[in-house]
Amino acid sequence: MDTRERILHTGLELFTERGYEGTTLAAIAGQIGIKKPSLYAHFTNKEALFLAAVKKAVLEYNQIVSSELKASETESTESQLKTLLYRLAEVYYDEYTISQFYYRFLFFPPPELAPRMQELVVYHGSIADQHIEAVVQQGKDEGEIEPSLANDLITEAYLTLLSGIDFDIRYYDFNKKQIRTHVDRIWQVFWRGIRAS
Amino acid sequence: MDTRERILHTGLELFTERGYEGTTLAAIAGQIGIKKPSLYAHFTNKEALFLAAVKKAVLEYNQIVSSELKASETESTESQLKTLLYRLAEVYYDEYTISQFYYRFLFFPPPELAPRMQELVVYHGSIADQHIEAVVQQGKDEGEIEPSLANDLITEAYLTLLSGIDFDIRYYDFNKKQIRTHVDRIWQVFWRGIRAS
DNA sequence: GTCTATACGGCGATAGAC
DNA sequence: GTCTATCGCCGTATAGAC
Numbered sequence: 001m002d003t004r005e006r007i008l009h010t011g012l013e014l015f016t017e018r019g020y021e022g023t024t025l026a027a028i029a030g031q032i033g034i035k036k037p038s039l040y041a042h043f044t045n046k047e048a049l050f051l052a053a054v055k056k057a058v059l060e061y062n063q064i065v066s067s068e069l070k071a072s073e074t075e076s077t078e079s080q081l082k083t084l085l086y087r088l089a090e091v092y093y094d095e096y097t098i099s100q101f102y103y104r105f106l107f108f109p110p111p112e113l114a115p116r117m118q119e120l121v122v123y124h125g126s127i128a129d130q131h132i133e134a135v136v137q138q139g140k141d142e143g144e145i146e147p148s149l150a151n152d153l154i155t156e157a158y159l160t161l162l163s164g165i166d167f168d169i170r171y172y173d174f175n176k177k178q179i180r181t182h183v184d185r186i187w188q189v190f191w192r193g194i195r196a197s
Numbered sequence: 198m199d200t201r202e203r204i205l206h207t208g209l210e211l212f213t214e215r216g217y218e219g220t221t222l223a224a225i226a227g228q229i230g231i232k233k234p235s236l237y238a239h240f241t242n243k244e245a246l247f248l249a250a251v252k253k254a255v256l257e258y259n260q261i262v263s264s265e266l267k268a269s270e271t272e273s274t275e276s277q278l279k280t281l282l283y284r285l286a287e288v289y290y291d292e293y294t295i296s297q298f299y300y301r302f303l304f305f306p307p308p309e310l311a312p313r314m315q316e317l318v319v320y321h322g323s324i325a326d327q328h329i330e331a332v333v334q335q336g337k338d339e340g341e342i343e344p345s346l347a348n349d350l351i352t353e354a355y356l357t358l359l360s361g362i363d364f365d366i367r368y369y370d371f372n373k374k375q376i377r378t379h380v381d382r383i384w385q386v387f388w389r390g391i392r393a394s
Numbered sequence: 395g396t397c398t399a400t401a402c403g404g405c406g407a408t409a410g411a412c
Numbered sequence: 413g414t415c416t417a418t419c420g421c422c423g424t425a426t427a428g429a430c
Contacts, residue, residue, distance in 0.1 A: 003413080017308060021218035025406065034414070037408080041413050046406065104305050107367050111214060149386065156379070157386035163368065164361030170304050171360065182353070189346065189354035193390030200395080221423065234426080235396050243424065 004042045006032045011053045016101040020050060020110040047113060054105060055120050061102045062122065064095055069131045077139030078191055081132075081158065085183050089165050093176050103166075132158055136194075146196050154194050161190055201239045203229045208250045213298040217247060217307040244310060251302060252317050258299045259319065261292055266328045274336030275388055278329075278355065282380050286362050290373050300363075329355055333391075343393050351391050358387055 001009070010031045014023040025046055029036045043049040068087045072080050092099050109117050132155045139145035145154070165186075169179060198206070207228045211220040222243060226233045240246040265284045269277050289296050306314050329352045336342035342351070362383075366376060 019216050019218060019305065019307075021216060022307065024404080026404085035416085036406085037416085038414050040407075108216065108301055108305065110216075110219065146389075149389075153382055154386065157383040160358065160361035160365055160379075160383050162361070163364035164357035164359070167360035167364045168357055182357075185350055186354040186357050189351065189387070189390040191390075192343075192346075193386040193388075197394075222425090223423085231395090232397060233424085234398085237425075238395050 003032070003034070007039060007042055007049065008053050008056050011049055012057060012097050012101050015050065015053060016097055016104060019104075020113070025049075050110075050113065051116060051120065053101070054117055057098055057101045057105075058120055058122065060098050061095070062127070064091055064098070066127055069128060072131075072135070077135060077142060077144045078195070080135055081139075082183070082187050082191075084132075084135075085162060085165065085187065086180060088162060089169065089179050089183060090176060092166065092169050103170075128159065129155055143196055145194050149194060157190070157193070161186065200229070200231070204236060204239055204246065205250050205253050208246055209254060209294050209298050212247065212250060213294055213301060216301075217310070222246075247307075247310065248313060248317065250298070251314055254295055254298045254302075255317055255319065257295050258292070259324070261288055261295070263324055266325060269328075269332070274332060274339060274341045275392070277332055278336075279380070279384050279388075281329075281332075282359060282362065282384065283377060285359055286366065286376050286380060287373060289363065289366050300367075325356065326352055340393055342391050346391060354387070354390070358383065 007028060010028050011023070014027055014031070017023075025039055026036045028049075029039055039049065043052065065088065068084070068091065071087070072084055074080075075083070105117065106121065133151045136145060136151050136154050136158075140147050140151075165179070165183060168174060168182065172178075174182060204225060207225050208220070211224055211228070214220075222236055223233045225246075226236055236246065240249065262285065265281070265288065268284070269281055271277075272280070302314065303318065330348045333342060333348050333351050333355075337344050337348075362376070362380060365371060365379065369375075371379060
């Protein structure tokens with residue numbers, strides 16, 4: 001990993017933990033074993049460093065989500081949708097820094113940088129949307145899912161469920177095992193809500 | 198409102214918008230028309246001011262949630278649970294500063310203050326838990342809700358749905374009308390999941 | 395309880411040698 | 413590309429008059 005990458009990597013960690021104003025350039029430099037002024041050989045200033053970290057986080061996070069979506073196997077629709085919930089929830093643990101950074105600054109950006117950050121954020125929502133709608137349609141074709149419920153309605157509910165799980169992980173500080181149990185439990189209600197009657 | 202209260206009020210606003218390190222004492226003082234050193238007549242230092250704001254936010258937020266819970270009327274179980282979702286979601290808009298402050302610093306506290314903050318946070322989860330379980334039980338008694346689903350299972354799913362709505366408001370930047378539509382839509386799936394078959 | 399004046403440190407950023 | 417040295421500014425916090 002070259003120096004620029006090491007700076008971004010450490011920057012992501014520290015910005016995640018301490019926020020934009022709470023993170024000093026000296027701390028970033030110190031953690032990778034160089035001095036503060038050396039950073040300026042790689043980035044024009046603190047803002048540019050931070051925005052480069054945002055770009056990296058957005059790209060990586062979307063890539064992680066995409067790869068989890070693609071990895072879904074050809075199981076039953078129910079198990080496919082449920083497995084996807086596990087996987088996307090577990091991104092929080094397996095890619096802790098990226099996902100914490102992503103949500104921290106998506107929800108609470110430094111006000112003066114918010115305009116320039118929005119250009120960098122490409123909503124992955126639409127990618128997930130399409131994928132889930134396709135699985136839902138497959139579930140209908142196979143007679144597993146209630147045909148009278150519109151695909152986009154089911155997808156919307158599913159994504160809100162996913163949001164809720166994401167929220168709960170942070171709010172209740174669930175560990176990986178607790179999250180599995182949590183997903184298992186609420187899935188019973190959700191599946192009952194969309195399965196063919 | 199006395200000066201101490203005005204300081205806390207403005208502090209909540211600025212901490213919410215700019216974070217702990219991003220908020221300066223001069224900015225707080227300036228916004229209420231006094232000078233920076235005057236703050237020290239009311240709080241021993243910045244940390245104490247912030248922790249007092251945290252205490253205020255936690256108390257007010259829990260009070261708001263509690264009063265929304267108590268306000269539920271004697272309608273059908275379905276409409277009662279659905280109305281509660283609207284109300285709790287709309288707290289975000291009606292009490293924007295308090296609820297943003299609450300979640301910002303619950304999820305992303307200044308690391309050095311996290312220990313002292315935890316003492317101040319009393320989870321309102323258990324209050325909501327009990328209330329919702331009672332409504333669920335009532336729904337079973339009246340034959341509206343599927344009796345084979347455990348009360349705590351339904352409550353857990355309901356609260357995750359609420360978390361998801363909270364998350365979506367912030368993530369998609371929904372306005373009040375969009376949130377009503379969103380809740381209406383996902384409620385169809387959730388209700389189908391818990392209603393008596 | 396508010397003010398002016400000021401101390402003190404740490405911040406982002408630059409200059410210039412190697 | 414990294415360093416030492418240093419600048420200028422602004423942050424929290426204190427002293428002491430009114």
